[in-house]
């Protein structure tokens with residue numbers, strides 16, 4: 634059977650317990666919102682296929698538990714992720730402050746070239762806001778990430794943020810492939826030159842031998 638997609642990428646969602654990671658993911662993959670908070674145990678995942686400029690990209694999105702006691706388990710998934718979505722809750726200052734820790738863990742355990750975005754969730758809760766949009770933007774800028782304020786409740790920027798991180802991963806993957814093909818071209822060119830050189834030496838050697 635023909636493959637239903639051109640690329641498969643792994644994305645990882647990180648952030649404190651209760652910031653809305655599971656809800657954001659469910660809104661994206663199932664267009665549903667659940668107001669209850671059932672803490673994720675360890676890691677869960679969902680799949681979705683996106684089409685970006687005619688390229689079908691299947692994303693496997695890992696939803697990690699924010700609770701400290703699962704961190705030993707969740708850290709094992711960092712290395713395999715090509716994209717990371719850091720999530721905080723705009724109504725929780727502490728979830729924003731803890732991003733420093735989440736980001737340093739990613740620096741320690743994830744691949745260097747992992748693509749990251751920052752998401753401030755629950756932006757429908759304007760009256761309870763504790764983190765300004767400007768603070769979110771500044772932190773994202775400090776870490777060189779793009780920033781979105783989202784709401785799993787009303788769908789604001791949900792599709793946009795997943796699409797963007799997938800685009801970044803795809804672009805990075807294409808750059809890697811181009812570099813790889815570039816090095817392969819260089820290697821083949823060098824090999825041909827070396828072969829030509831060695832043929833030259835052989836010819837000379839033959840000439841001397843005839844004498």
Ligand SMILES: Nc1nc2c(ncn2[C@@H]2O[C@H](COP(=O)(O)OP(=O)(O)OP(=O)(O)O)[C@@H](O)[C@H]2O)c(=O)[nH]1
Pocket residue numbers: 648649650651652653654655656657667668669670671672673674697698699700754755756757758783784785786787
């Ligand atoms: N108003 C509002 N509530 C939200 C939003 N997203 C999530 N919630 C609520 O926040 C609570 C926690 O959401 P979860 O998605 O379970 O949080 P989580 O980050 O996955 O939590 P852990 O699995 O413990 O790490 C739930 O009661 C959700 O209904 C949102 O965009 N707006």
